[in-house]
Amino acid sequence: MVVQSKHFLNTSPSLVLDSLEGLCAINTHLALDPIHRVVYLADQDRSKVALLCGGGSGHEPSHSGFVGQGCLTAAVCGNVFASPSAGQVRRAIDLIDNETGTIIVVKNYTGDVLNFGLAKEEYAARHPDKADRVKFVIVGDDVAVGRTQGSIVGRRGLAGVCLVYKIAGALAQAGASVNEVYDVAQYVSSRLGTIGVGLDHCHVPGTAVPDIHLGVDELEIGLGIHNESGHSRISPVPPLNELIPTLLEMITSTTDQERSFVPFKNDGTDRVVLLVNNLGGLSELELGGVVAEVRRALDKSGIKIMRLLSGSFMTSLNMPGFSITMLLLPAANDTGTPSADLILSLLDDSTNTPGWKWSSRSVPKPTSISSPLPTATHAKAWSASLKAPDIDQFNSAVARACRALITAEPEITRMDNIAGDGDCGLTLKGGATAVLEALNENSISGNDVLGSVITISRIAEDAMGGTSGALYSIFFSALAQALAKSSSSIATQEVWCTALEAALVRLCTYTRARPPSRTLVDPLAAFIGALSSGLAAAVVAAGEAAEGTKDMEAKAGRSAYVDSIKLKAERVADPGAWGVKVVVEALAQ
Structure with a gap:
């Protein structure tokens, strides 16, 4: 069968923004942030719960076409079939910021979950007083993905999410609380x-x-x-x-x-x-x-x-x-x-949402053959009250870890050419290089542990990008939140243990990878689990977990799509897991 391969457009890169401008021209109640490609209600009622969605373009009218009274408050649009960045999502959250609460609804795709989740966690880190009023709903309704195949990643999100948009949006429009809207959205999602x-x-x-x-x-x-x-x-x-x-x-x-x-x-x-x-x-x-x-x-x-x-x-x-x-x-x-x-x-309920199609709002009759822009809230500055026990040692450890990752890039790239898409080594090298630059500029220092962790989280997002960047950024953002709750002024081993455990729990809300899964979660969980017994024991545990991925069948990550027989024959470790091993071993030297 011949696939239609000709299109009406100016250029391929301009198509998404051109389309959004057309949507807002037709629907004058919509506004557009062209830089971040966010479509939002021009006249939002900020006394009511806001709903945010988004994802890759190419699914129109989803996602932007469901912004309207009684449905979504804003939608964030990525490139065709590509998740928007966490920066785009952060801008959307700020555009619809309110005192009642925000529900983020995403389809169950790794990029969407990670980047929207990262934006949510960063918002919570900047606004701890509002953290409990931002909820996250993941919709997976595809029954083609069976339980065995999707045991880790779960079902993909398809058209059923549009029903979640409408039902949750109408409830929010009626004045329900953020918890009420969240509970109904979760229930509807579970019945699709x-x-x-x-x-x-x-x-x-x-x-x-x-x-x-x-x-x-x-x-x-x-x-x-x-x-x-x-x-x-x-x-x-x-x-x-x-x-x-x-x-x-x-x-x-x-x-x-x-x-x-x-x-x-x-x-x-x-x-x-x-x-x-x-x-x-x-x-x-x-x-x-x-x-x-x-x-x-x-x-x-x-x-x-x-x-x-x-x-x-x-x-x-x-x-x-x-x-x-x-x-x-x-x-x-x-x-x-x-x-x-x-x-x-x-x-x-009535809505002016352009993507919501007309319906009779009644039970179908029996079949018969005849019938008659607001301003974003500013973030509060972090207090630099949490210090490393030895500032020089902290700085040296960070530098060692970065240099070790840069040195390991060729080997990690080799692994990823076999077990993934070949970019893991360069991704980690890019993040490590940017962290080294921040360290040299004193943006990262043992004198301000909390600020350093926040900086690393942002670097992971900006300098790394993709799935790895989102995973690392979510983890460090969650780590910052946990460290901020510490009553200690010194980042002791006990403080790190508690914060790392909390960060791992939070990371696992955005990925279904659990040890053993042949992902970076394996050595990360092993390291955190053994840290209470000392740094040396934790490093050994992480190393063993990373080595163990060589003979493991992938349950998550890109390796899940690679022939397991080939992976076992090559006996190549998971490149993301190996990166964690390199980091923790360098930290402990």
């Missing part, structure tokens, strides 16, 4: 199931014309919205009345141990909100046929549709395909949950 299907992958503007992915009479079930390969392929393309029941079974089954994510009863009492989503390249004629067939299949199964929505909500550029999302409503006798009536009323 989505499955996508496509006739081919999409084409990213500015890239080479791809080889043909699928045959002329072949489709793919469970493909991702970033051109990720799917769960299975079928040839020849079956008629809808054969395809749709297969797709619905993946959402509603309670016997498939890999995909029974949503607690359907399948006894005739289930009630759902149905969303049929155009992935970008499907004609309205075909989409209407899909809706009709899904409706017939659900009627036959006894599942009652309480609301039906259809259209382009979460696209994948020009992908010729669709996805089906079902939100399972609570039963009448369920306790401790929001009521079905409340959820439906929030979906039905």
Whole structure:
């Protein structure tokens, strides 16, 4: 099948900003920060909870198209299929800052979780009095990713997140507290199931014309919205009345141990909100046929549709395909949950959100053959009250660790060429070089341990970037928060132990990697866990954990996508884990 590879644009790099300017020109209640590519409500009611979302562009109308009264307050837009940076997200949080609270909603993709999470943690570090009023919701609704495959990373976020936007946004508009909005958003997220299907992958503007992915009479079930390969392929393309029941079974089954994510009863009492989503390249004629067939299949199964929505909500550029999302409503006798009536009323509430499609706001009738810019809050300066027991020793240790990473770059790069995408060594070298410069400029010093940790966190974000930079920056940002709570004026081993343990716990809220996972978390957790027994013991534990990744099957990180047989045959350590080993060994010299 031929993929559309021609596009109307000025240049590929300018396309995202040009599109956002067009969106705001059409919808005059929206404002745009062009530098950070943040779309936000021009006239925000700051007495109410704000909702922030975002992610890579190419999914329009998500994410920017869901900014409006009764939905999102702001959206942050990255490049096509690429997460926005934490700096962009920080700007968005400041633009919608308020005294009531902010809910950040992201799809379950590593880049989004890390960069939005990093921005949240940095905001909390700068505004500890508001830290509890910024909540984080991660939505993963893809049932194509089974429990075994997604045991660490979890389900991907698809079109179901749009229902979370609308329901949580309407509740916030009604004046609910930040905790009330957060609880409902979490509940709705837990009741979502989505499955996508496509006739081919999409084409990213500015890239080479791809080889043909699928045959002329072949489709793919469970493909991702970033051109990720799917769960299975079928040839020849079956008629809808054969395809749709297969797709619905993946959402509603309670016997498939890999995909029974949503607690359907399948006894005739289930009630759902149905969303049929155009992935970008499907004609309205075909989409209407899909809706009709899904409706017939659900009627036959006894599942009652309480609301039906259809259209382009979460696209994948020009992908010729669709996805089906079902939100399972609570039963009448369920306790401790929001009521079905409340959820439906929030979906039905009026909104001026451009991406929210028209719906009848009622139960579908039986089928028949005939019928008649605000200013950002300034950060408070940190007090330089926490000092190292030996300032010169602290500074020397930091310098040693940086020089060791720079020296180890070729070996780490070699490892990552086998186990990843080849950039880990250069990423760590870039961060180490920037830390050395800050040390020489006295921006990092044992005279101000807390300020030094904050500086390292920012360097990790700016000089490293990507997944590694976000992981390190989140960890050091969390470490700074923990150190700030210490009543001691000296950064003793006990102070470090307590703070490092807290930072590891916080880091683990943004990554599902747990030892043993063949990631940097392995030696990091080993080091922190053994530190109470002394630095020497902690270094040994970290080294053993890093060495152990050579014979370990990857459960998270980029190595999870590399053939495990090849990794074991090469006996190459995880490059991120090796970087941690290099750092702690240099610190202890």
